[in-house]
Amino acid sequence: MTLMKAAVVPEANAPWELRDVPMPETGPHQVLVKIHASGICYTDSLLARDILSYRPFPLITGHEGVGEVVAVGEGVTSREVGDRVGLPITQKPCGRCAFCRERHAPSFVTANNCVAPVLTGVNVDGAQAEYIAADADGTILLPDGISYEFAAPTVCAGYTVWAALRRADAKPGARVAVLGIGGVGHLGVQFAKAAGYHVIAITHSPEKHDLARELGADDVVSDGAGLKAAGGADVLLHTAPTHAPAIDALQGLRPWGKIVLMGISADDGFPLPALTLTSHSYQVIGSAHNGPEYLTEALKIVARGDVKPMIEVFPKEKVGDAYQKLLDGELRFRAVVQY
Structure with missing residues (x-):
């Protein structure tokens, strides 16, 4: 043996x-x-x-x-x-x-x-x-030019956030907010920027503000009020480990905006404000990798150096x-x- x-x-x-x-x-x-x-x-x-x-x-x-x-x-x-x-x-x-x-x-x-x-x-x-x-x-x-070390997290974390962004189907030039600058969120900022969107990072950690800008964020805010003051977002990518910040961030979501959930949260309840959703015609979208073609796309984006x-x-x-x-x-x- x-x-x-x-x-x-x-x-x-x-x-x-x-x-x-x-x-x-x-x-x-x-x-x-x-x-x-x-x-x-x-x-x-x-x-x-x-x-x-x-x-x-x-x-x-x-x-x-x-x-x-x-x-x-x-x-x-x-x-x-x-x-x-x-x-x-x-x-x-x-x-x-x-x-x-x-x-x-x-x-x-x-x-x-x-x-x-x-x-x-x-x-x-x-x-x-x-x-x-x-x-x-x-x-x-795997595409040529991607290292094994960069490919590994792309196979799940990168796949997750790129598939979510594709599922949001935002229009060219849209404003995309990424909630949480962590294992998934730091990739979300980069993928959204690589796709040509105006990117707003939302993080309650002041020490991550400079990092978010280095990753490509056009604006960095701490909460939903800050998101609204910065001009709001058409798409909110929810990558945080808890749901409360996402509910708070809804106050900065623009009319007809979309919130995209991915991954697994420590708190399973997601108490949505029904009047807010109805009044602004928001869409709440669950995203779960959505097909291998999106992983192929994500790997190619990392391979060409647009996301690290x-x-x-x-x-x-x-x-x-x-x-x-x-x-x-x-x-x-x-x-x-x-x-």
């Missing part, structure tokens, strides 16, 4: 441990990927703390893995040895249920409506490991430290582990 190194979560709320585990074998329609870099997402911490539970511990998480195909299984025609690929969270739908018979593109919507999806790092082993075997159609080709993820890189031997920094809120802004 061949062994490899992997970051193992032995039990709920336990530190991550680098262990020797069996290397996966490549089955039909699968590829074996040598992982070069893997990002740590906030969702990984929810799994590691058993807040989200899909299978028993021990776990190998990781849905921001990128690397090189080193073997292909029987029946694989879309990938070759040497391909550079990313491994987003929705690896494979079941293909049999009523939802799958409608032939939807893989996305979080598929993950939540297919009766038996394969979800990388969620209900099967993930990419916090030296190797992973995955369905070939659950990988995405802010990352902290860790060797695999320090994966436990990387996870702890995420829990402690000390990352600026994404942890990437090299394998």
Whole structure:
């Protein structure tokens, strides 16, 4: 039996441990990927703390893995040895249920409506490991010119915010506000700027105001009143970990504006002011990756240098430290582990 190194979560709320585990074998329609870099997402911490539970511990998480195909299984025609690929969270739908018979593109919507999806790092082993075997159609080709370290956070965080911006379908020259300058929000500012919008960053942290401008924000405000005073926004990208700032920011949303929710908040309730929504014809949009074409677009934008993820890189031997920094809120802004 061949062994490899992997970051193992032995039990709920336990530190991550680098262990020797069996290397996966490549089955039909699968590829074996040598992982070069893997990002740590906030969702990984929810799994590691058993807040989200899909299978028993021990776990190998990781849905921001990128690397090189080193073997292909029987029946694989879309990938070759040497391909550079990313491994987003929705690896494979079941293909049999009523939802799958409608032939939807893989996305979080598929993950939540297919009766038996394969979800990388969620209900099967993930990419916090030296190797992973995955369905070939659950990988995405990386463009030339993008480093593994920049590609890793783009596979989830960048994908999330770019898909949300595309789903907002804002008109050219629109005013886009990004709420929260963190792991997703710092990418949101850059993607919105790269798309040619007037960008307003909303952050209650004074120490992030200069950073937001460096990332491309045209205006930086602290709250909804500040957003209104700055001229308001046509689109509000809600990337903050709590909902109260988003409700406050509605006072700066312009008539017929759109608020786009993404990710998972610590507080699930979202108390919308009905009169405000009705009076201004606001739209509230949920966004969940929305299809692999948006990940392809996001990767190309990063590859050409218009967006640069802010990352902290860790060797695999320090994966436990990387996870702890995420829990402690000390990352600026994404942890990437090299394998």
